[in-house]
Amino acid sequence: MEQEDSNSSNQKILQKRKSHKKAPIEVLENAILLKVFSFLDAKSVVMTEMVCQKWKDVIQESIDEFPKMLMDQIKLHFDEGEVLVYPIDEKKVPSRHIMPPVEKLSGHMKHITINSLFIRGLIPIETTPVLRSLSNLKLELNQIYFLWCDFDGYAETMLLDLFTINYETLSDIGFEVCTPPTLISDQLIMLNLPKLVSIRIWNNGAFGIYLITDQTLLQLAEYFTNNKKAVLETLDLANTQVTVSGVSALIEAWFRSPNGHLKKTNTIDSEGAPFG
Amino acid sequence: MATESANGVSSPELNERDVVITTNDNRNFTVKIGVARVSKTINNMIQDLGESLDLSSGIPLPNVDGPIFEKVLEWCEEHKNAPEIKVEQDPHTRERKWFTMTEWEEEYFRKFLSHLWDLAMAANYLEIPSLYYYTCQKLAERIKGRTPEQIREMFGIEDDLTEEEKAEIRRTNVWCTY
Structure with missing residues (x-):
């Protein structure tokens, strides 16, 4: 840059511009x-x-x-320490891997988006690191299903984070035989409720009763009454605190809704619920 | 393009006038303003100078050398009346939509294939979106579908990852080997 010897008017005026916005070569590259x-x-x-x-x-x-690779499903089996990855192309066989250490989980999933995430056998001590790793990723989940998961006391925030991060895409939430039952509450799914096509919350009653109440059903009933927001197709609840009044309000709203002609297979499995 | 201006220095007649541009190796290029201002950086300089613009004394480009600027000018000459490019991305896959290039543009990149990185640097600094994006696309085209070894070989990049680091990356990405 040999500009010292030049005293042209252009250069003097342009000196002003030179002072700002000069990215180091590294940043530029x-x-x-x-x-x-x-x-x-x-x-x-x-x-x-x-x-x-x-x-x-x-x-x-x-x-x-960056673009990510879309997988149809990933199953994280913490109880058996294995991972199953199902590609989008059904003709290809799923691959089976050893579960990586929890702190490396997010690294393994950083290039991936997943339609369906299935998590089995989480124990309390793994809850926080696992759920946090999953929330830090852009997985764009459609479905998330927990089976036999024993969550720790802080799991509510973590689960809410995970559901919120995936709000735009998440249409299917399931909990099957998960503890503590008090964790699975109206509040946990309320935010995602308008987008949920399927809700399956189920246990065999051996671990107590989930805190899903009429509040969820009444909210769903309202979506059907307001029609535009109603997307729910499957509701499968067992061992929750819903009552006859919640269920009938929902059925009535569903029945009346122009989109809700009850020909889809809608299970409201209230076996063991405290009503009837 | 670029016939509007706050200070009135810009007009079709001005586009026909010559301006001298000096690269960092002290080479002087006499360029029509209409061609030079395909570069937003140069256009801004011309606009900043306004009334005081001295066409003969030279606009300095401290970050570009002569051989590269020559190639850039070829692009500017061809694109002086071209509309702004439209950058689009597939919202779902986040993949950028690839541009369709003209025969002239394909030929241009064939000719300067070994200077793509320099062209990208210059186009970035000079703010020439068409040249910048198209050059980046050409680079991506060369990277796409090649192995790390082939990419290193092609661009003369030093392999500074240890075997252990490479093994770790492979282990970490094993779920996406489809």
Whole structure:
């Protein structure tokens, strides 16, 4: 840059511009790399991560801006320490993996979005790290189903985070034989309720009764009455605190709703519930 | 494009006038203003200078060298009347929609294939969206579907990941090997 010897008017005036906005070469290169990578498909992004340290860093720092690979389902079996990954292409066989250490879980899922996430056999000590890892990812879940999960006392916030992060896509929530039963409450699903097509909350009664009450049913009834917001198709509850009045309010609203002609298979399984 | 201006220096007649641009290796380029202002950075400089614009004394480009600027100018000449490019992304997959290039543009990148990174740097600094995005797309085209080894080889990138680091990345990405 040999500008010292020049005293042209343009250069003097342009000196003013030079003082601001001069990105260090490093930053500039990273911006260009990001732009280049933004044209890639998810598979190529995964490859590109192994080229060199710098490319790896650029990708990992902005991971959520890149395309991700869509998987049909991932099953996390904490009780057996294994993971099953089902690709979108039904002709391909699912793959089976050893469960990674909890702190590495999010790394394994950073290039992935998942239609359906199935979590089995979570124990209290794993609750916080696992749910936090899942909430930090952009999984864009459609369905999340918990089976035989024993959550710790702080799980409510974590579950709410996970449900909120996936609010736009999440249409199906299920809890089957999960404890503590007081955790599974109206409040837990209330936020997502307008978007839920399927709610399955079920246990065999051996661990107590879930805190799902008429509040949820009345809210659903209101969505059907207001019609526009009604998307629910499947409601499967067992061992909850819902009563006859909640159920009948919902059925009535459902029946009256123009979209809600009861020809879909709607199970309101109230076996063991404290009414009737 | 770019015939509007707050200070009145911009007009069709002005586009036909010459301006001298000096690259960081002290080469002077005499360019029609209408061509030079395909670069938003240069256009801003011209607008900033306004009435005091001295066309003969040269606009300095401290971040671009002559050989690259020459190539950039070729692009500007071809695109002086081109509309702004539209950058689109598939909202679902987050994949950027690829641009369709003209025969001239394809030929341009074939010719300067070994200078793509420099072109991207210059286009970024000079704010020429068409050249910037298209060059980045060309780079992506070369990366796509290739193995890390092939990519390193192609761009002369040093392999600075240890075997252990590579194994770790492979382990971590094993769920997405479809």
